[in-house]
Amino acid sequence: MKLTLIGGGGFRVPGVYEAIASDDAPVRIDELVLHDVSQSRLDTIHAIVDALAPRFQHPPRVTTSTDLAEALAGTDFVFSAVRIGGSAGRVADEHIALAEGVLGQETVGPGGLAYALRTLPFMMTVAETVRDVAPDAWVINFTNPAGIVTEAMRAVLGDRVIGICDTPIGLMRRALQAVGGAAGGEVTFDYVGLNHLGWLRSVSVDGKDLLPRLLASDEALESIEEARLVGFDWVRALGALPNEYLFYYYFAREARERIRSSDETRGQFLDRQQSAFFADPGDDPLVAWQRTLHERESSYMAESREQDEERHAEDVDGGGYQKVALDLMAALATGRPATMILNVGNGSLVPELPADAVVEVGCRVDGDGVHPLPIAPVSTEMLGLMAPVKAAERQIIAAAREGSRDRAWRAFAAHPLVDSIAVAKRLVEAYRARFPEIDELLG
Structure with a gap:
């Protein structure tokens, strides 16, 4: 192949x-x-x-x-x-x-x-x-x-x-490990959201939901990076484990201030690190790549942790998106079924969102394609984040398709992390000024 x-x-x-x-x-x-x-x-x-x-x-x-x-x-x-x-x-x-x-x-x-x-x-x-x-x-x-x-x-x-994204399946894997693994039993789960905005709402073995037991244990939650990010009290209040990127929604003010007060942003770190690597990978590019990769993964989402807190080893070496991609390819090519969390068409999964929207849910994959698994109804609280973010996503797609500056403005204004239509308009103009391709696209 x-x-x-x-x-x-x-x-x-x-x-x-x-x-x-x-x-x-x-x-x-x-x-x-x-x-x-x-x-x-x-x-x-x-x-x-x-x-x-x-x-x-x-x-x-x-x-x-x-x-x-x-x-x-x-x-x-x-x-x-x-x-x-x-x-x-x-x-x-x-x-x-x-x-x-x-x-x-x-x-x-x-x-x-x-x-x-x-x-x-x-x-x-x-x-x-x-x-x-x-x-x-x-x-x-x-x-x-x-x-x-x-x-x-x-x-x-x-x-x-x-x-695909590696964060939801990583969350699922850690949750299962925290409750002792499947031990040969049949594992089912309920995960719903958008890319970089979702929740694991149940994880069951042989029909028994083990998530409540996990949430009740400090020891078990300590092994879950997402619980450490947002706090044990909050995941217990939610009754669910959030995707790690929800840190930026739940702690938007704190995240912004940590980023602003850092010596450099994540982007600056990667730009400096990878520019140096590609400019001169040395006599042994493989060794240089391995060293640089470990530094990169260890510093992932550093703004979500306290200054002296290191990322846990199990969170660094989780297989990554390449394993998700390979598992997906294998199921499609061989027909051997696999259960994964993927970004697919909504259909009627979340009836409050458009049918042609993309959502992130559990799926069964085989030689005939991807088959989304049924999910429980989505709470108003979770829809309160999903709906405006999806509205912003769809407006930005329309802006790119139509070359519309107004659509772009509406996209920025719709996003829950932008708190003013005036700010949204200034953001559009600032990105146009910085990026010729955006300026050309939006006319």
């Missing part, structure tokens, strides 16, 4: 390669094509995967291409993980928001909406090219903001594009 990785010059690509080349990989990829607009970055990543190849019995053949149609032609799977504007763009996303006194974070709030405006035109080109040169391919999207990008691409590719 052929896999095309859009964003093949990305820093985390060697981790994807390790997953698909592993001797115990659940599906065998024979050909891996790395696509990127930067040949120099492709060359660096290619050198790293070449160094990794001798470790595996059946490494895939790896080629690179800067031509999108060439890279996608005849592929079986497409994995998308691109960053339009690079890490420098992320820095601007963060700082323009902070300058207006609102949260500056990569995918949450105004930073995520600006990121979407830069990203959607390219991702729609990807969708149209897949439709034309690889119509039977499955597209697995991790390009952020993943929910927005997946929803937009579905207009071209329908159910054959699926959004």
Whole structure:
């Protein structure tokens, strides 16, 4: 089988390669094509995967291409993980928001909406090219903001594009471990939300919900990063475990102030770190990559922790999005069923949201595709966050599709982390001034 990785010059690509080349990989990829607009970055990543190849019995053949149609032609799977504007763009996303006194974070709030405006035109080109040169391919999207990008691409590719994220399944895994694992029993769960905004509302073994027992135990909650982020008292009040990104909604003021008072934002850290890596990976790019990766993962969401608190080892080494992508590919390709948490079309799952909206829910995947699992009704409290965020997402998709500045303004104004329509308008104009591609898109 052929896999095309859009964003093949990305820093985390060697981790994807390790997953698909592993001797115990659940599906065998024979050909891996790395696509990127930067040949120099492709060359660096290619050198790293070449160094990794001798470790595996059946490494895939790896080629690179800067031509999108060439890279996608005849592929079986497409994995998308691109960053339009690079890490420098992320820095601007963060700082323009902070300058207006609102949260500056990569995918949450105004930073995520600006990121979407830069990203959607390219991702729609990807969708149209897949439709034309690889119509039977499955597209697995991790390009952020993943929910927005997946929803937009579905207009071209329908159910054959699926959004993934590693945070929900990581939460599910930690919750199950905290209550002693499945011990051979049948595991079921109820997870609902949007990308980077969701809740685990039950986790059952053989029909018995073990979440109440988990929530009652300080010892069990200590092993759950999400519970540590928002506080044991809050998860008990909710009766659910939130996705870690809900920290930015539940503690928006505190998160903003921690980011503003830090020596550098997350984007600045990554820009400095990865610019240095790609500028000079040294004589052994693999060793340099491994060292840089560990520093990157250890500092993830640092603003959500106290200054002297280190990220737990189990939260750093969780398998990552590459494992989610590989499990999804394996279920679709082999027909061996898998249960996952994915970004898919809503249909009637959450009747309060549009049927064609993308939601993040538990799904069963097999050779016939992705089948969302039933969920319990969503509480008004949770809908109170989901609905305005989804409204903002849909307005930003419309803004990109129509080239509408007013739609962009409405998107920023609708988001619950933007507290003024005047601020929303200034944000749109500031992002237009900083990014020529946004200015051109919105006219």
